[in-house]
Amino acid sequence: MWERLFHDMARRVIRTGQLDITYPDGRQRRYGDGWGPRAEMQLRSRAMLRRLCLQPELALGEGYMDGTIGIGGNAELEALLAVLIRNRDPSRFPLYLQAVERMRFAIRAIVQRNSTQSARANVAHHYDLSDDLYRLMLDPDMQYSCAYFAHPGMTLAEAQEAKKRHIADKLMIEPDMRVLDIGCGWGGMALTLARDYGARVTGVTLSENQLATARARALRAGMADRIDLRLTDYRDLTDTFDRIVSVGMLEHVGVPHYGDYFGKVADLLDPGGVALIHTIGRVSPPITQSQWINRYIFPGGYVPSLSELLPPLERSGLWQQDIEVWRLHYARTLRCWRDNFDANLDTVRSWYDDRFIRMWRYYLTACIMAFEEQTQCVYHLQLAHRRDAVPLTRDYLYPVPARERRHAAE
Numbered sequence: 225m226w227e228r229l230f231h232d233m234a235r236r237v238i239r240t241g242q243l244d245i246t247y248p249d250g251r252q253r254r255y256g257d258g259w260g261p262r263a264e265m266q267l268r269s270r271a272m273l274r275r276l277c278l279q280p281e282l283a284l285g286e287g288y289m290d291g292t293i294g295i296g297g298n299a300e301l302e303a304l305l306a307v308l309i310r311n312r313d314p315s316r317f318p319l320y321l322q323a324v325e326r327m328r329f330a331i332r333a334i335v336q337r338n339s340t341q342s343a344r345a346n347v348a349h350h351y352d353l354s355d356d357l358y359r360l361m362l363d364p365d366m367q368y369s370c371a372y373f374a375h376p377g378m379t380l381a382e383a384q385e386a387k388k389r390h391i392a393d394k395l396m397i398e399p400d401m402r403v404l405d406i407g408c409g410w411g412g413m414a415l416t417l418a419r420d421y422g423a424r425v426t427g428v429t430l431s432e433n434q435l436a437t438a439r440a441r442a443l444r445a446g447m448a449d450r451i452d453l454r455l456t457d458y459r460d461l462t463d464t465f466d467r468i469v470s471v472g473m474l475e476h477v478g479v480p481h482y483g484d485y486f487g488k489v490a491d492l493l494d495p496g497g498v499a500l501i502h503t504i505g506r507v508s509p510p511i512t513q514s515q516w517i518n519r520y521i522f523p524g525g526y527v528p529s530l531s532e533l534l535p536p537l538e539r540s541g542l543w544q545q546d547i548e549v550w551r552l553h554y555a556r557t558l559r560c561w562r563d564n565f566d567a568n569l570d571t572v573r574s575w576y577d578d579r580f581i582r583m584w585r586y587y588l589t590a591c592i593m594a595f596e597e598q599t600q601c602v603y604h605l606q607l608a609h610r611r612d613a614v615p616l617t618r619d620y621l622y623p624v625p626a627r628e629r630r631h632a633a634e
Contacts, residue, residue, distance in 0.1 A: 226273040237316045241307040263304035266294035285516035289583045301589050309597040328512045338478040338524055355437055360568040361561050365412040369472035370554040370602045380560040388416045393621050394500050394606055397421040401466040406458045407473030411438025418450040428456045459488055466497050474503035475525055482533060486540035498613050501605040505530060508599035521587050542607040545614045550602035555595035562588040
């Protein structure tokens with residue numbers, strides 16, 4: 225029964241490209257028109273057929289993790305995900321799956337209610353893994369967010385430095401300005417703004433591991449008197465600041481709390497201040513979040529569409545000074561992270577089992593494909609109370625003409 229149901233579903237859904245599937249009994253079937261990406265996978269368990277019929281996206285990731293679905297290496301996994309993404313038309317799914325997706329979308333405001341306690345637990349699930357894993361995967365400054373590849377040939381470290389400079393330029397930091405860093409991570413942004421721009425930075429995080437590392441880094445850099453790092457929910461803050469920066473934190477806020485978030489930014493920002501919100505976003509209408517990502521990687525995480533952010537942002541009373549869209553920068557960043565992860569597999573294997581390694585590789589690869597094949601991007605929301613808080617054109621960000629910048633990059 226389940227094999228027939230799965231075969232019928234695959235035949236209806238896979239129309240573009242080619243997908244070769246080897247069933248548990250060794251039989252092979254081909255789906256698609258053969259035009260476009262080609263991929264193959266082996267189903268090694270009859271139980272997996274049932275799981276794929278009932279929860280296809282979750283079952284695929286779990287099957288790869290536990291080895292009941294054979295896919296191959298990174299290139300083969302990318303090819304499979306490309307075929308599946310390009311054929312993701314919900315109208316072709318069985319009616320019961322369409323009903324489940326509609327229900328998941330309808331109840332997301334309930335599921336994503338994010339108290340202070342649940343927010344801390346969600347953060348600990350991912351960010352309180354051993355710092356050593358992140359050290360070998362990330363750049364030396366441990367920037368765990370999209371880098372800014374301002375010109376071809378940049379290394380990951382150079383692109384992360386360029387990201388921080390670009391953000392600092394948008395914030396127009398001056399010495400002794402009071403800056404709030406919401407979701408300060410391992411302290412890289414706070415260190416940059418204090419050391420290189422003379423700011424006085426307050427950083428808040430809900431990760432105990434990140435807080436300990438960030439404080440140690442500030443102490444070693446001689447910046448402890450200029451950087452105040454706290455294990456605090458941003459909603460509990462009462463100070464006001466000249467500048468506010470938040471990088472990669474809005475994805476953890478949740479749909480029901482966007483009004484709280486932007487309202488708090490407005491409350492904490494001085495009348496003449498500027499805020500810069502750096503977040504993953506979606507250029508298409510909102511959809512449900514990946515069940516697999518929510519279960520294994522980012523509990524409570526959600527990638528918002530701009531249409532979900534703008535109504536609560538408008539109600540906050542803040543002016544949208546600028547909205548910049550970064551395309552494909554995160555895909556390049558993730559590829560660097562995966563390369564670093566793979567280059568250090570012997571070390572990773574001494575810490576974690578094969579299931580964790582496959583889980584982490586699936587996470588990185590699935591996210592790469594989300595930016596290369598789906599509608600994900602990174603938004604920079606530059607906000608202020610006053611309409612003239614920043615210059616009226618972007619020229620202040622690019623003092624060197626574009627032609628000269630391209631020539632220098634070559």
